[in-house]
Amino acid sequence: MAPKYKLTYFNVRARAEPTRLIFAAAGVEFEDVRVAGADWQALKPKTPMGQVPILEVDGVMLCQGVSIARFAAKETGLAGKTNLEQAQADMFVDEISELLPKLAGAVFASDEAVKAEKAKEVDKMIPEKLGRLEKLSGANGHLVGDSLLWCDLVVFNVAFNVENYKPGTLKNYPKLTKVMDTVKANKRIADWIAKRPETKF
Amino acid sequence: MPSYKLTYFNGRGTAEIVRLVFAAAGTEYEDVRLEQDQWPELKPNTPMGQLPILEMDGTMLCQSNSIARYIAKLAGLAGKTPLDQARVDMVMDGMVDMGNKFAYEIYYEKDEDKKAEKKKDYVEKYVPQFFSSLNKLASDGGYFAGDELTLADIAFYNMTTMVNPYLEQPLSLDGFPKLQKVEDNVTSNPGIAKWLKERPETPY
Numbered sequence: 001m002a003p004k005y006k007l008t009y010f011n012v013r014a015r016a017e018p019t020r021l022i023f024a025a026a027g028v029e030f031e032d033v034r035v036a037g038a039d040w041q042a043l044k045p046k047t048p049m050g051q052v053p054i055l056e057v058d059g060v061m062l063c064q065g066v067s068i069a070r071f072a073a074k075e076t077g078l079a080g081k082t083n084l085e086q087a088q089a090d091m092f093v094d095e096i097s098e099l100l101p102k103l104a105g106a107v108f109a110s111d112e113a114v115k116a117e118k119a120k121e122v123d124k125m126i127p128e129k130l131g132r133l134e135k136l137s138g139a140n141g142h143l144v145g146d147s148l149l150w151c152d153l154v155v156f157n158v159a160f161n162v163e164n165y166k167p168g169t170l171k172n173y174p175k176l177t178k179v180m181d182t183v184k185a186n187k188r189i190a191d192w193i194a195k196r197p198e199t200k201f
Numbered sequence: 202m203p204s205y206k207l208t209y210f211n212g213r214g215t216a217e218i219v220r221l222v223f224a225a226a227g228t229e230y231e232d233v234r235l236e237q238d239q240w241p242e243l244k245p246n247t248p249m250g251q252l253p254i255l256e257m258d259g260t261m262l263c264q265s266n267s268i269a270r271y272i273a274k275l276a277g278l279a280g281k282t283p284l285d286q287a288r289v290d291m292v293m294d295g296m297v298d299m300g301n302k303f304a305y306e307i308y309y310e311k312d313e314d315k316k317a318e319k320k321k322d323y324v325e326k327y328v329p330q331f332f333s334s335l336n337k338l339a340s341d342g343g344y345f346a347g348d349e350l351t352l353a354d355i356a357f358y359n360m361t362t363m364v365n366p367y368l369e370q371p372l373s374l375d376g377f378p379k380l381q382k383v384e385d386n387v388t389s390n391p392g393i394a395k396w397l398k399e400r401p402e403t404p405y
Binding site (some may be wrong): 048049050057058060062063064066067068070071074075083084086087088090091093094095132135136 | 249250262263264266267271274283287288293294295330331334337
């Protein structure tokens with residue numbers, strides 16, 4: 001029987017990876033479709049907003065990476081135990097989400113001058129955002145509460161790319177480092193990271 | 202019932218979506234508007250050094266969309282099922298994208314020629330394409346999720362009205378009948394209609 005969830009994105013981690021990490025952490029099977037080229041052009045007009053990622057479930061097509069991830073988190077019990085905890089998890093996701101496309105811009109720019117300009121912006125944004133999250137984070141290896149929530153995985157996904165971009169950055173943020181380590185030590189997550197396709201971002 | 206205190210500057214800005222949700226929910230709250238010189242003292246005491254914040258029961262929330270979603274959830278305006286909630290979220294995210302595109306490509310653009318070109322592209326190409334997608338997502342009755350008003354409908358109204366003052370003329374809903382219905386559903390909601398009449402007039 002086909003898995004209940006079908007996730008479609010490009011062959012990168014980026015905006016779909018939080019959902020992949022959430023399903024992995026929960027041990028929930030999902031179809032991990034990666035499109036490009038002509039397949040993507042054919043799919044594009046069928047998507048709700050002409051973009052991926054999309055998640056197909058129960059005959060419905062959802063779009064917007066963060067909303068998909070939040071839905072997956074709710075389905076798997078990783079959204080937060082109370083309305084308040086969910087709002088607190090949302091806060092972290094909202095704050096870090098802006099960094100992902102900015103970082104992608106700096107990493108993938110081909111023109112040297114453009115790359116330098118984007119890097120300048122990112123180099124300013126990283127300590128701003130990570131500083132805010134560090135201040136607010138729990139000290140026990142979780143951003144909110146006392147168990148793995150989707151916000152830990154969303155931040156992990158961005159921080160993973162930050163570490164690739166400038167190795168050693170996370171050392172300056174001990175509480176966030178602890179969150180990263182807790183995520184990496186999760187057996188299901190470790191298995192997923194070991195087997196997922198290797199991509200630049 | 203907890204007491205809610207929303208703090209922002211004296212403008213609609215990123216707080217207005219929260220105010221609109223409170224209005225639709227009929228939930229009372231303290232609508233605190235800071236002068237610029239009051240902000241530096243409060244800033245280090247906020248979760249992320251930003252406004253708006255919502256204070257209640259000794260807790261402080263930040264991030265306008267997270268606050269809006271929290272209040273909407275309590276009032277049953279966030280979508281009735283997980284799937285409807287995801288629909289609400291994705292429309293909200295789309296509206297944020299539309300607002301960000303305007304801000305970064307047009308509002309903050311210093312080169313006047315580039316600005317004019319981007320504005321033309323925004324109004325003539327980007328928005329009609331995006332509204333076409335949104336029109337498909339809305340129901341015949343003018344709702345983005347389920348068959349009653351949700352945060353998604355409010356977000357649509359809020360973002361379009363936020364961008365409109367910066368354009369030569371308001372964005373057109375011609376050819377998007379369901380979006381016109383969405384807007385009508387929002388402005389005719391009794392709580393929202395009252396707030397739109399009573400809210401302070403501010404430059405932004």
